[in-house]
Structure formats: structure tokens, C-alpha cells
Amino acid sequence: MSIISKDIQKAIELLSNDKLVAIPTETVYGLAGNIFSEKAIKSIFSTKKRPFFNPLIVHIPSVDSLKDIVINVPEKAQLLANAFWPGSMTMVLKKNEKIPDLITAGKDTVAVRVPNHPVTLSLLKQLPFPLAAPSANPFGSISPTKPEHVERYFKNDIQQVLDGGACTNGIESTIIGFENDEPIIYRLGALALEDIEAVVGKISIKNKKEESPDAPGMLARHYAPSTKTFLVDDISTEIKNHLDKKIGVLPFKNSLKDASLTEIILSKKGSMHEAASKLYDALHELDHLNLDVIIAERFPDNGLGKSINDRLQRATFSL
Numbered sequence: 001m002s003i004i005s006k007d008i009q010k011a012i013e014l015l016s017n018d019k020l021v022a023i024p025t026e027t028v029y030g031l032a033g034n035i036f037s038e039k040a041i042k043s044i045f046s047t048k049k050r051p052f053f054n055p056l057i058v059h060i061p062s063v064d065s066l067k068d069i070v071i072n073v074p075e076k077a078q079l080l081a082n083a084f085w086p087g088s089m090t091m092v093l094k095k096n097e098k099i100p101d102l103i104t105a106g107k108d109t110v111a112v113r114v115p116n117h118p119v120t121l122s123l124l125k126q127l128p129f130p131l132a133a134p135s136a137n138p139f140g141s142i143s144p145t146k147p148e149h150v151e152r153y154f155k156n157d158i159q160q161v162l163d164g165g166a167c168t169n170g171i172e173s174t175i176i177g178f179e180n181d182e183p184i185i186y187r188l189g190a191l192a193l194e195d196i197e198a199v200v201g202k203i204s205i206k207n208k209k210e211e212s213p214d215a216p217g218m219l220a221r222h223y224a225p226s227t228k229t230f231l232v233d234d235i236s237t238e239i240k241n242h243l244d245k246k247i248g249v250l251p252f253k254n255s256l257k258d259a260s261l262t263e264i265i266l267s268k269k270g271s272m273h274e275a276a277s278k279l280y281d282a283l284h285e286l287d288h289l290n291l292d293v294i295i296a297e298r299f300p301d302n303g304l305g306k307s308i309n310d311r312l313q314r315a316t317f318s319l
């Protein structure tokens with residue numbers, strides 16, 4: 001029997017009894033548990049096989065609930081919250097004493113966001129506690145953007161994927177930390193850099209692990225398919241390096257018009273938003289076809305293209 005269901009009451013009951021539920025958000029599906037249940041939080045880490053040093057994002061129902069989680073909201077953090085929540089932005093702020101160390105990997109900061117999905121907002125409003133939720137994939141694999149992706153990963157581990165359809169943004173939230181009350185990008189994501197800069201001015205990026213000891217989750221290999229993946233400016237040139245191989249290609253908008261290839265075009269109309277929303281589903285699909293290689297086309301280095309390139313770059317690392 002499928003574990004995918006729209007039953008919010010069932011989700012409330014499971015979450016209130018220290019169990020996990022996969023929840024829809026506009027970015028990716030999350031593997032959620034009560035932040036105050038040690039049992040639930042431990043099972044998030046064990047189900048994902050995620051190391052304990054990698055802290056979790058706390059999901060809250062409204063901007064107003066931020067005061068229950070953190071001790072200090074810098075002026076620019078308040079501006080950003082008002083501008084983008086509910087939405088695909090996570091902020092890392094000083095935590096209060098109620099937030100368990102297990103959530104934050106012992107750090108004095110906590111990552112928090114208000115997701116923009118009607119089903120999960122309704123769930124969060126009905127629960128008396130916030131939800132910790134990392135992306136609902138085993139550590140290091142591709143994040144899920146459809147309920148079926150989560151079911152494939154965790155059907156033997158959890159009792160419910162709360163069905164909210166396909167994620168409309170399709171890549172993880174943009175993470176913003178604060179140093180001396182000034183915002184810094186820790187992870188590029190579904191909210192474009194330019195949109196953030198329109199609210200708080202020029203902002204720097206510390207998106208690589210070496211530069212960002214504060215974002216321990218930024219491992220070089222992440223979001224990765226098990227098929228060897230390449231990211232290139234020109235797919236047709238790269239194909240020549242893989243003759244006699246079964247090749248999957250992932251162009252942005254233009255078909256290669258070559259019937260010997262398995263091709264998924266991310267956005268025929270050239271929309272980066274559409275491309276982002278389809279990216280992980282395309283990688284899931286290509287990864288299940290027993291191909292020898294996947295060749296992806298690099299996006300223009302602006303707007304969501306920057307975030308898509310970041311994810312594709314991480315997908316190219318092999319273990």
C-alpha cells in the first residue's frame with residue numbers, strides 16, 4: 001500500500017507521537033519531526049543516515065513565530081523575513097535556550113524558515129510545535145520534489161508522505177547567515193541572489209565548504225545521482241568524449257535532435273524558474289535508466305541560473 005496520502009489529521013497524529021512525516025514545501029519535500037521530541041529528531045538523522053554534525057532547519061508557521069525560536073533579530077533579518085516569508089529563504093540566527101542542541105549540532109545558531117506551501121502551512125498552524133525538516137532524501141542523494149521520490153527512498157522507514165503535489169520551486173531554499181548583523185549567503189537556492197539584494201543591498205556569498213565552516217552541510221558532493229554526471233558549456237562537444245556509451249543529456253532549452261540520446265529539456269521556453277522546478281525530477285528520471293553518463297548544460301550565471309549551476313556542479317562529484 002502506498003504511504004502517500006493527503007490526510008492532514010493523520011500527519012498531526014503521527015507528528016504528535018514522536019513519528020516522522022514527509023511534508024511538501026515549495027522547494028523540496030522535507031522529512032519532518034517535532035523539534036522538542038528527542039526520539040523524532042534522532043530518527044530523522046538515522047533514517048537519512050545523516051551525520052549528527054549537520055544541523056537541521058526549523059519550520060515555523062509565520063514571521064511572528066520567529067520570536068519563539070531566536071534571541072535576536074538583526075534589522076536586515078527582519079526586512080528579509082517581511083519581504084520573503086512564507087518563502088524559499090532560510091535564515092541562520094542566534095537560538096534561544098528552548099531549541100535543543102540536537103537540532104543545531106551544538107551550535108548557538110539555528111536555521112529557520114516559513115515554507116510557502118498551503119498544506120504544510122496549514123499543518124504548522126495546527127501543531128503546537130515547530131517541525132525540524134531536512135530534505136527527505138538519504139544523505140548525499142538527490143532531493144525529492146515529488147511524493148513518489150520520497151516513497152521510493154523511505155517506504156520502509158516512515159508511515160506517511162503528506163501529498164502536496166510536485167514542488168513548484170524545485171531546489172532547496174537560499175540560506176542566509178549573519179556576521180556582525182550583516183547578511184551573507186551560505187547556500188544559493190530557490191530565492192535568487194538579485195531578489196535578496198534588492199531588499200538589503202550587495203551581499204557576499206560563502207557557499208563553498210572551505211569558506212563556510214558555519215554551514216557544515218555544504219559538502220562538495222551533494223544532491224548527486226549515482227550515474228556519472230558532467231556539467232559543460234556545450235553538450236555536443238562533450239558527447240564526443242563518450243562514444244559507444246549510453247548517454248542522457250540535460251539541456252536548458254534547445255534539443256540536440258539526436259535520437260541516440262536520452263534527452264530531458266528543462267524548459268523549452270527558456271524559463272529558469274521552470275528549469276529549477278524540473279531539475280531534480282529530471283535527474284531522478286535519468287538516474288533510473290541505467291545510463292553510463294549524464295551530461296548537463298551549464299546555465300547562464302545569473303538569477304536562478306547561479307543556483308541551478310551550484311546544484312549541477314555538486315551533482316558532478318563522484319564518491
Ligand code: TXA
Binds near residue numbers: 054111115171
Ligand atoms: O528548502 C529547504 O531548505 C529544505 C526544505 C525541506 O525546507 N530543507 C533542506 O534541509 O534543504 P537540509 O537539511 O537538506 O539542508 C539544510 C542546510 C544544511 O546544509 C545545514 O548544514 C544548514 O542548512 N544549516 C542548518 N542549521 C545551520 C546552522 N545553525 N548554521 C549553519 N548552517 C546550518
Ligand code: MG
Binds near residue numbers: 134143
Ligand atoms: Mg539536503
